[in-house]
Amino acid sequence: MKLLRLGPVGQEVPAVQDGDGRTYALGALTPDIDGPFLADGGVERVRAALAAGVLPPLDTEGLRVGAPIARPGKVICVGLNYRDHAEETGAAIPARPVVFMKDPATVVGAYDRVLIPRGSTRTDWEVELAVVIGRQARYLDSPEDAAAVIGGYAISNDVSEREFQLDFSPQWDLGKSCETFNPLGPWLVTADEVADPQALGLRLSVNGEPRQDGSTKNMVFDVAHLVWYLSQYMVLNPGDVINTGTPAGVALGLPGTPYLRAGDTVELAIDGLGRQSQTFAQA
Structure with missing residues (x-):
């Protein structure tokens, strides 16, 4: 569903x-x-x-597709959670999840325009599996308990401005929380339809050129571990979103590959979760 x-x-x-x-x-x-x-x-x-059979049909022609979850309380992100992405950026494989927060107001629809911030020189892409929490989770006993609190899954583009993120502050938030920096959707696929969240292919292209082609099987910390781990340090509430990391192929890890500019189109897909497409514009 x-x-x-x-x-x-x-x-x-x-x-x-x-x-x-x-x-x-x-x-x-x-x-x-x-x-x-x-x-x-x-x-x-x-x-x-x-x-x-009691629901009325809806004509979707011409309707904008919004983010599939309204007003998430938190957007929690996990960095360096794919071995190949850590390697391409020269970072060590983390011993514990690298956790940071992203402004929930960044969440927009899967096909909405994304704005490149004023002064940006290094706006980058990141295809990610998003986990949406369906039931409150606090101090889960084990990763095996995570499945019961997951409401569903979606595609997320964790758009990032690398200069803001890495050069302007020891925290990553500046480069992650610019307006429109988290397209989500097009759907929230209920958890029962995703048999194995660790067996999903992720792909991203820029102007038709493939950039990322990975699999969730290569996560350093799997979905169940992340939900359990986060519940030890914060209360996960229904509607919260967890961005679980990105595979190799971001501009940061590809020397000579241009960062995003106004007019560029980014297309994303995850097996079973649909597709996204955004055209970037100058803020």
Whole structure:
């Protein structure tokens, strides 16, 4: 089951897409797809209504695709979580997850325009598997408990400005939290449809040129470990997003490869989670 939000910015309506690609409106069940919806059994209600055939069809032609989760409380990011990405940037394989936060206001739709910040010289791309929390998690006993608190998965582009990130501050936040820097979606694919989150191919191209082609099997810390680990240090609430890291192929790790400029188009895909495409513009 794929949950999505359609319509102009700030006016998105909740919807669901079934296995045959048909889309139905969810307005009678919930005002939005957000943390309270996930916490209050929203996924189960949608599944039951879909099975009962009581949801009205929704004509999606011409509708903007918004981020599939509204107003995430936190966007938690994990750096250097693919061995090949750590190697290409000259960093050591971390012994513990490298954790930083990203402004939740950076989250935009999968096809929305992304703005290159004023003064930027090194705006970069990062295709990532995003985990959306479905139930509150605090002090999970073990990684085996993580599956029960995951609401679903989505594609995330963890857009980064490397000069801001690496040269302007010992923290990474400056280069991660610029406006529009986290396209998410197009869907939130419910956890039951992702048989193994450690067996997903990730791909990204810039202006049609392949840049990233990796697999989640190469994560240093797998999804279950990350959710468990984070729950030891912060409360994970329904609707929170975890960006789980990026494979090799970013501009930072490819000497001579140009960073993003206005007019460039980035396309992303993850097996079973759909596709994204953004055209970049100057802020």
